[in-house]
Amino acid sequence: MHAILTLIVNGDRRDVGIPEHYTLLEALRYGLGLTGSKQGCDKGDCGACTVLLDGEPVLSCLTPAWEAEGRAVTTVEGLAEPGRLNPLQEAFQVTGGAQCGFCTPGILMSAWALLQRNPAPTREEIRAALAGNLCRCTGYTKILDAVELAAEMLAAPTRARRGGEGGQAAAPAGAVRSPDPAVAAAAPGSGSGRDTAEGLAGEAAAPAVAGGEP
């Protein structure tokens, strides 16, 4: 049986016609075309489908779609502003925190929820926050580095130092792609620029939506 479900996704009110037995993940992916949230194990083990429900990380593959009605759903598509990555995403590029990338959207959401409630987490707190997200490529070190770097960038974007190891001094790919000087400013090693945290605070209040209609 189909029905119309109203969701508030990344700050936008969206009506979606879906079968009543759909999960939130299916509503996002097959109803709204928001395929950033990944269908991994699809049974609650891997964390690739993690989205924020009223700011808390949950597994959308196990959440009945109707449980999300009227609540704020934040997906990975809501992190970046148009033409400008979220510093957390920048940090993953800088450190090489994403390899195949399949687990990354879920990890970004768990990490984003952590940084919202704890802007200066310890390494141990980051590990605990990401303990429900499996990655089979990286061995996690670069992921933890990325979240530490993102916290630095958000706290003091102009002073952010390079995270990760080794001597890769090149600007992150996102900075190269983006024409926005703020991204370059947020990039480690760059001299000065607009306060990215400001832009981010605005983003958190009214996240932009990427991804279009199906």
Add this chain to the structure above:
Amino acid sequence: MLRLHEYRYHRPTSLGEALALLEEHGPSAMPIAGGTDLMPNMKHRLFTPAHLVALKRIPELHGIDVGEREVRIGAAETLAAIARHPLLRDRLPSLATAAGLVAGPQLRNMGTLGGNVCLDTRCTYYNQTLFWRSALGFCLKKDGDVCHVTKVGKKCVAAHSADTPPVLITLGATLDLVSPRGERSVPVADFFVADGVRNTVREPDEIVVAVRIPVPPPTTHTAFQKLRQRGSIDFPLLNVALAVDLDEGDVVRDLRLVVSALGARPRVVAGLDKIAVGRRLDDDVVDAVARRAFDQCHPLTNITVDPEWRRAMVPVHVRRALLAARTPAPAAP
């Protein structure tokens, strides 16, 4: 990709409405709270209810009330809320610890205390897709008549795999249940039965409303130990919960020890009165209790980890729990 079967999803906003829905739809309805156990089980076609009655919007199932003598926790409170609750961490540290060790962070944000108490038993031959199970000819817990663990047994030995019930048993907690036929209270110690097919006395149309836990006196020390393959996400391979009441000279007045995740119900280790109560909790008594627990536990191949190793870990974790209890307890992590 694991597809769900088609069902109607009801979202009552009162207990009365939920009970009416369960009564109206009878055996074709199931209650659902956090869904972290039922949803994957439905994806594996272990349950195919035509109606789901969602419990999370029911106000009576919410609230954490910490009194001087008793704590009442609404059954729909999440495990995350319990794990981080400052008063619970102070007064019921072993419960807060156990709640904080269930699965991973996202699942604790979703899963509830009531759901954890009612968690379905788990087995290598049960928690599999319909395709996998059909290839093996099913098992006696679901759709079949043979047990692949014991080969000859006619009783299901799927493992009780919840983390909070062993703690609740050591604390003497009680469940408040309600059904269309009325209300009743059941001690958690009497809630489980040794039948892995359905290991609780909860009727299918009964809802767990709340868990009531007496606040232990300051002389009671509690501990919880969980063994699993990874430090997160995994179900337990072995759980140990204990509550020990000590007098000023560390002499044991009362000792309750529960070992779980081996068989279909948590095992209360018996015979501790003779070897521990009235004695000082010294290394000899710790060893004797650990040995007694080992003697009473007989893990099976219901989980894909060597049962002999799981058995060998019983005294190790009992000893750790006792030593943690003997040392003035720090607050839960």
